[in-house]
Amino acid sequence: MSNLRLIIFSDLHYTDEEQNWETKRKLVEQAEPILEKLIEKINNTKELDAVINLGDFIQATKYKERDLSNIKKIWNKCQRIKYPFYTILGNHELKLVDSNKEVLKIFGYEEATYSINIKDYHLLFLGTNVNKENEKFKTQYISKKDLEFIKEDLKINSNKKIIIFSHFGIIEDKDLMSNYWAYTEYGENLMLQNRKDLLEILNKYKILGIFCGHQHWTKTLNNNSINCYMLGSLVENINNDNIPDGVYFDVLVDKNNLEVEEKHIRII
Helix, strand or coil: CEEEEEEECCCCCCCCCCCCCCCEECCHHHHHHHHHHHHHHCCCCCCCCCEECCCCECCCCCCCHHHHHHHHHHHHCCCCCCEEEEECHHHHHHHCCCHHHHHHHHHHCCCCCCCECCEEEEECCCCCCCCCCCCCCCCEEEEHHHHHHHHHHHHHHHHEEEEEECEEEEECCCCCCHHCCCEEEEEHEECCCHHHHHHHHHHCCEEEEEEEEECCCEEEEEEECCEEEECCCCCCCCCCCCCCCCCEEEEEEEEEEEEEEEEEEECC
């Protein structure tokens, strides 16, 4: 079996609007240059199999067309990556749209939840949907249709080494309320709302690892021997020093061994 090597990044939060109270924590004015630097770094890296974004290309504005334009701009910029590039939807891409299809059209994707095979590895990307019945957490769930797809997809590919990618958190974290962005009871704004339904499916299989964004911190969680690697935001002002965190993962998988190296991009 051949090795698998991935570069994973998350939560770029690009916007062409000026800073506000929220974006002082997210150094959005540095999103574009830090992405440029990361793409340069990626393209100078040898023997990568894929590059993956865990969602939130943009910082949502008050205008849908502006958001869609910003998504398209960053998507087009990522086409300069010389390796296969894959992305999933975050809450900011979906904040103002009526359906995730409006964003998927930009990516050329038919579905938000999809999977690919690379060598002997199976990569499953979990797409979120717009739930109009729950305004508070309207983008934080996987549809019943997608849950059925996940069931069948994993059943068919159970003989492969499986890796999962999600924007929202899936594994419970006892320290979640200490997260800067935990502004609802129990930090539910940071978690996938129907994660129990998802984990009921995932726990039936040997999962090499789960990678999640959204929470803007970098740490490892565990559930029933499944490691979940939380990845911080590229632009988070994590130390309140006006320097973006620039964090990304360089992942090497060798059979059942998954090594996750935390790295940082600096633009100054």
